[in-house]
Amino acid sequence: MLNTEVVQVSAGRTQKAGVTKSGRLILWEPKIVEALLGYEMVQVACGASHVLAVSNEREVFAWGRGDNGRLGLSTLECHNCPQQVTVPPEHEAQRVICGIDSSMVLTVKNQILACGSNRCNKLGLDRISSTEEPSPDDQVEEATVFVCAQSAPLNQEPIVCADIGTAHSAAVTASGHCYTFGSNQHGQLGTNSCRNSRVPHLVVGLETMKVTVVACGDAFTVAIGADGEVCTWGKGARGRLGRKDEETGVPRPVQLEETHPYLVTSVACCHGNTLLAVKPVVEESPSQ
Numbered sequence: 001m002l003n004t005e006v007v008q009v010s011a012g013r014t015q016k017a018g019v020t021k022s023g024r025l026i027l028w029e030p031k032i033v034e035a036l037l038g039y040e041m042v043q044v045a046c047g048a049s050h051v052l053a054v055s056n057e058r059e060v061f062a063w064g065r066g067d068n069g070r071l072g073l074s075t076l077e078c079h080n081c082p083q084q085v086t087v088p089p090e091h092e093a094q095r096v097i098c099g100i101d102s103s104m105v106l107t108v109k110n111q112i113l114a115c116g117s118n119r120c121n122k123l124g125l126d127r128i129s130s131t132e133e134p135s136p137d138d139q140v141e142e143a144t145v146f147v148c149a150q151s152a153p154l155n156q157e158p159i160v161c162a163d164i165g166t167a168h169s170a171a172v173t174a175s176g177h178c179y180t181f182g183s184n185q186h187g188q189l190g191t192n193s194c195r196n197s198r199v200p201h202l203v204v205g206l207e208t209m210k211v212t213v214v215a216c217g218d219a220f221t222v223a224i225g226a227d228g229e230v231c232t233w234g235k236g237a238r239g240r241l242g243r244k245d246e247e248t249g250v251p252r253p254v255q256l257e258e259t260h261p262y263l264v265t266s267v268a269c270c271h272g273n274t275l276l277a278v279k280p281v282v283e284e285s286p287s288q
Contacts, residue, residue, distance in 0.1 A: 122181065205251040230242070
């Protein structure tokens, strides 16, 4: 065991990483990333074979496989050591997100920057201004540097949370609306169909909750509400939706069987697994 407090973790298929309370970046098996010892790291994300991290000075670092331009370094080269990534000067990084072959940065101003494979427009890089599928000329295959999302409404509304699945993504706006886009083979977009959509789609069935956090697995999606509600949809094999029923193309609530009251605060998905973070609900004592 590492004798230090870890405040944030991320798990990919081949990498596991964490940030300590002192701002050091560690990899499991526990190992401090010595190349970043001069920086105070605040958040890390792991993809299938690459890692992104952000410092308290909003600096972004990337390393691992470079296929599809997922590192944002303007090349397809791989790097074994952290490389500082150039972010457009008008933007400051707040959070980094890794998919299997792509990456996102959420900025301080709640905008999405992305690079890597844009298969099925899972990064929102297609030039879309309406609800119609884009023409081939407006479609983007991949990006080797971080660029702004161009698909409405991702480029019009403040985005407070986003995640990348295998071939689809989801984003949450400041108003609590959840949008999905990309592949829909197993109903992971929540459209009650299996038709892919390059156009970001507002997920219906979540009207009773204000979505605050969203996570994407290989072909399923999990949304968390402001009051701790949990809804899942998409591929249901091996219990990844938290229910016994099979896959569903629309959001359905998950009943969590716990004896003590608690609040769900965060969620993370890795391929076919889902992890919820919770905290106890403190009940106020009756006034004397």
